[in-house]
Amino acid sequence: MVPWPQFLSEFARAGNLTLGGGQPMIAELERRVISERRWLPPEDFGLLYSIARLTPGTNILAFVAATASRIQGPIGGVLAVVAASLPAGIVIWLMTVFFDAWSANKWVAAVMLGAMAAVVALILSTAWQLLKPIRKNALALTLFAVALIAALAHIASPVTILLAAAVAGAIRPPK
């Protein structure tokens, strides 16, 4: 068994100190935990990555839970998720409190005006990144268009749209 302080510090380091979202964090964890420390065999990575993709919610935290539980059992999985997210969560909370308290300040308001404009671009680019790998699949494109129209026209809730798309995808899986 891996010593607990060493085990938890690896997940805390990757989860809280890596900027750029889930993919860089997963890459960092793979490098540290599998390639360098060899706590798991390299062939486990594909399984753990698939599990993370299949689990609802934040992929990186699901990857942490699956990887850590593979190394140290279910308790390790539960604790590693907290280690990988709590310090960053506290920082995000403090930033929110700060911005809330200073939102009337004209310089902070100017910064947020620019950042919010960039958020619109971020959402658009996220939609593109999701669509890009499946854009040549006719069914996926149809589901994308149906979801877009259903959401814009308020025909169904996001949950209903997602569940219907999952069922449609499962009925006609890619070859």
Next chain:
Amino acid sequence: MSVLTLYLLLLKATLTSFSGGTSLPSVRQDLVVHRHAITDAQLSTAVAISRMGPGPNGAFVICIGQYIAGPAGAAAGYLAMITPAWLAILLLRLLQGHTSHPRWRGAIQGLTAAAAGLMLANSWPIAQTAITSWLPAVLSALALAAFLSRKIETVWVLASAGLLAMLYSLLHA
């Protein structure tokens, strides 16, 4: 709104997303459109703050929690963010050897396509709030080019857009 209700609404959003940011449509539907607990401006501020800080992309639910119910709400948001991850421990035991099944891959592909459609649909009302003059329009276009190039980290794009807006405000004060 009670903290438990807030937790359950945010949990519903995180449980029905398949990456951190894609819980945004559900959060918007429940908390902006139906309950009017936050505004579109607060939603986009929350996304901006979470993407400028460390940690996973889905951390904007912590900011949402703080806006609605203070520190207890932030804690509810944090718990809603991490709860689904623990399902991975169960899934690992259940699905070993089955994750490459075509129907699973098909379901994931369907979810991904629908999530892209939902994200695009939700960008419209947020854009109406955030892009109110030519300056944010230009900044948004520049940021989109930067994000699509994938060469600059998100945090730097957001920070640069913020600093450029502040600089413009400074020059025209």
